[in-house]
Amino acid sequence: MVQVVKVKASSRTEHGSKASKKLRKSGMVPCVIYGHKESAVSLSASHDELMKIVKHGVRLVDLETDGKIEKALIRDVQWDYLGNDVIHVDFSRVSADEKIHITVSLELKGTAPGLLAGGVLDMPMHSIHIECLVINIPDVIRVNVSELQVGGVIHVKQLVAPEGVVFLADEDAVVVQIVSAKAEVASTMPPELGAAATEPEVIKKPKPVADDEE
Secondary structure (H helix, E strand, C coil): CCCEEEEEEEECCCCCHHHHHHHHHCCEEEEEEEECCEEEEEEEEEHHHHHHHHHCCCCEEEEEECCEEEEEEEEEEEECCCCCCEEEEEEEECCCCCEEEEEEEEEEECCCHHHHCCCEEECCCCEEEEEEEHHHCCCEEEEECCCCCCCCEEEHHHCCCCCCCEECCCCCCEEEEEECHHHHHHHHCCHHHHHHHHCCCCCCCCCCCCHHHC
């Protein structure tokens, strides 16, 4: 079951970049909560508290605002231009028995034998879109590669979904594969160089010139 953390917030009436900058200087972060056909409400919450839960991958919170507690999902986190500080957070209202669509990270599990044989790991997908109850959001979806040989491929349809989770991605999409080192090198070469490497140049023997053509 997904971890639920309690977050304290306060409603705010001042808006705009100047107000937001002043808020951040005081150690708070501007936020907003919306959804469930209710009006969006502007909030502020502790910068340190939000940084802590975001870094720990918390997705679901009990948001306490002016004595009212609402279950909310962290929908979007905005960072500063260096990617070090949280500068804004979007929350959406949810119910414990509500099914939602959300993107979850993919995490490899095990060591692929194909890597030990000299293959190269190619992972086109690093996250996957799923449907599940809000209280069943998995931290990650683990992909077992312990039997993946050179030339082996794992598609979405081969992933093991946690209980109550439905994958929404194309079932034939490639999640991870082990390709040969030669194939990897060829795939990174410019088309003209790749063609030159695979198609030997044909050198034609010059046509003899007749004496009367000289």
